[in-house]
Amino acid sequence: MPAPVVTPAHTSAAALSAADVALLRAEFPYFAAHDELDVAPAYLDSAATSQRPTLVLDAERRFLESSNAAVHRGTSGAVGAATEAFEGARATVARFVGAESADQIVWAENATDALNIVALGIGEANAGLGVPGSERYALDTGDEILITEAEHHANLIPWQRLATKTGATLRYIPVRADGTWTLDDARAALTERTRVFAFAHVSNVTGYVAPVAELVELAHAVGAITVVDACQSVPHLPVNFTELGVDFAAFSGHKMLGPNGIGVLYGRPELLDALPPARTGGSAITKVTMETALFMPAPQRFEPGTQPVSQAVGLGAAVSFMEAIGVARAAEREHELVERLVAGIVETPGLRLLGPADTSQRVALAAVSVDGVHAHDVGQYLDEQGVLVRVGHHCAQPLHRALGITSSTRASVHVTTTEDEVDRFVDALRGAQRYFGAEVSA
Numbered sequence: 275m276p277a278p279v280v281t282p283a284h285t286s287a288a289a290l291s292a293a294d295v296a297l298l299r300a301e302f303p304y305f306a307a308h309d310e311l312d313v314a315p316a317y318l319d320s321a322a323t324s325q326r327p328t329l330v331l332d333a334e335r336r337f338l339e340s341s342n343a344a345v346h347r348g349t350s351g352a353v354g355a356a357t358e359a360f361e362g363a364r365a366t367v368a369r370f371v372g373a374e375s376a377d378q379i380v381w382a383e384n385a386t387d388a389l390n391i392v393a394l395g396i397g398e399a400n401a402g403l404g405v406p407g408s409e410r411y412a413l414d415t416g417d418e419i420l421i422t423e424a425e426h427h428a429n430l431i432p433w434q435r436l437a438t439k440t441g442a443t444l445r446y447i448p449v450r451a452d453g454t455w456t457l458d459d460a461r462a463a464l465t466e467r468t469r470v471f472a473f474a475h476v477s478n479v480t481g482y483v484a485p486v487a488e489l490v491e492l493a494h495a496v497g498a499i500t501v502v503d504a505c506q507s508v509p510h511l512p513v514n515f516t517e518l519g520v521d522f523a524a525f526s527g528h529k530m531l532g533p534n535g536i537g538v539l540y541g542r543p544e545l546l547d548a549l550p551p552a553r554t555g556g557s558a559i560t561k562v563t564m565e566t567a568l569f570m571p572a573p574q575r576f577e578p579g580t581q582p583v584s585q586a587v588g589l590g591a592a593v594s595f596m597e598a599i600g601v602a603r604a605a606e607r608e609h610e611l612v613e614r615l616v617a618g619i620v621e622t623p624g625l626r627l628l629g630p631a632d633t634s635q636r637v638a639l640a641a642v643s644v645d646g647v648h649a650h651d652v653g654q655y656l657d658e659q660g661v662l663v664r665v666g667h668h669c670a671q672p673l674h675r676a677l678g679i680t681s682s683t684r685a686s687v688h689v690t691t692t693e694d695e696v697d698r699f700v701d702a703l704r705g706a707q708r709y710f711g712a713e714v715s716a
């Protein structure tokens with residue numbers, strides 16, 4: 275594994291300056307190539323997928339060039355080296371999110387897959403396919419699975435299906451007018467019948483940061499397990515799942531400067547060990563007969579088949595890169611960018627900010643609805659200005675419906691985002707208003 279590239283931006287404890295960000299951007303081939311253009315694209319879509327630094331690209335490439343082999347299979351030295359890199363990445367990710375052991379980290383394809391491992395596993399436990407300890411996942415008719423109206427479809431549909439399969443009732447916390455929900459809303463919705471409480475740490479539409487530790491405490495008080503969609507928090511905030519007390523959490527490599535094709539399920543050891551695997555096959559077993567199979571402990575139990583090894587190695591490198599910058603330091607920088615983003619939106623008549631205007635409650639992104647202009651028209655106009663954002667429902671149709679709209683335009687930042695890019699987004703929104711005759715005078 276190569277050592278992280280060390281630039282002044284990585285080594286200072288002080289706030290990240292514009293000069294530091296310029297140095298950081300130089301470490302990303304995407305920016306290095308595009309910043310040369312006359313009109314460089316303003317990449318404001320990291321919430322969908324982030325760009326990758328050379329360190330990550332090189333880590334994957336070097337692994338493939340020198341150490342590629344099937345992990346955990348066979349006895350050769352090459353397999354041993356590949357396995358070491360794969361498991362080393364797991365340990366790095368475990369440390370990054372405050373897990374006490376690397377065995378609490380399960381590799382998945384992405385966050386969607388990680389959430390499905392939990393929901394499908396609970397389904398198996400209730401279909402007579404449990405493992406020792408699976409009784410704790412029993413769902414009876416009338417038991418409740420609680421989610422929120424703000425969830426990404428990845429943290430909604432798996433629970434819909436689990437409820438249908440088991441006869442449990444899927445309930446949700448409705449959002450307020452600004453798309454947020456509170457601790458009190460959760461307190462009112464949790465009941466003695468709640469068995470699972472699944473919610474996003476940070477909403478991918480409103481940027482709202484849920485009070486995870488307090489929510490976990492409320493859920494545990496009624497005996498429910500918590501499943502946290504941490505897709506938009508782990509890339510942007512210092513997160514320690516052990517301190518937060520969460521039972522399961524899911525996130526994706528490609529939103530945190532890492533590769534596609536790799537996601538993470540974090541779980542408390544006793545809960546992972548009591549969860550049956552929903553996908554089964556080679557390498558995840560201890561003993562197989564023609565009638566039965568016994569499974570390995572977590573995490574291998576959930577990793578049947580050939581694994582995304584170079585992607586795991588790349589994700590380990592992405593974590594090293596983020597650690598070298600300092601996650602808290604990056605979060606501070608991103609907070610300033612979000613303040614700038616929100617200020618530009620709220621001071622423009624005819625733009626409706628989704629989510630809290632109080633920037634202390636939000637992280638990394640802002641979605642907006644432009645009065646009188648469809649989000650796809652806004653998106654096309656922004657694209658012509660070289661402003662790259664996400665338009666649509668962002669896989670959160672119910673939330674948009676609750677807000678009385680079908681789609682919105684979302685800008686999201688990362689540690690490499692510049693003030694100029696944020697300003698170009700706001701200017702382009704105003705340009706779209708003028709272009710489509712939807713300008714509103716103050």
Ligand code: PMP
Pocket residue numbers: 321322384385386387426428429474476477478503505506526669
């Ligand atoms: N949850 C949230 C909050 C997200 O933003 C996303 C990505 N848009 C997902 C889940 C799903 O992530 P992935 O597509 O990487 O599985």
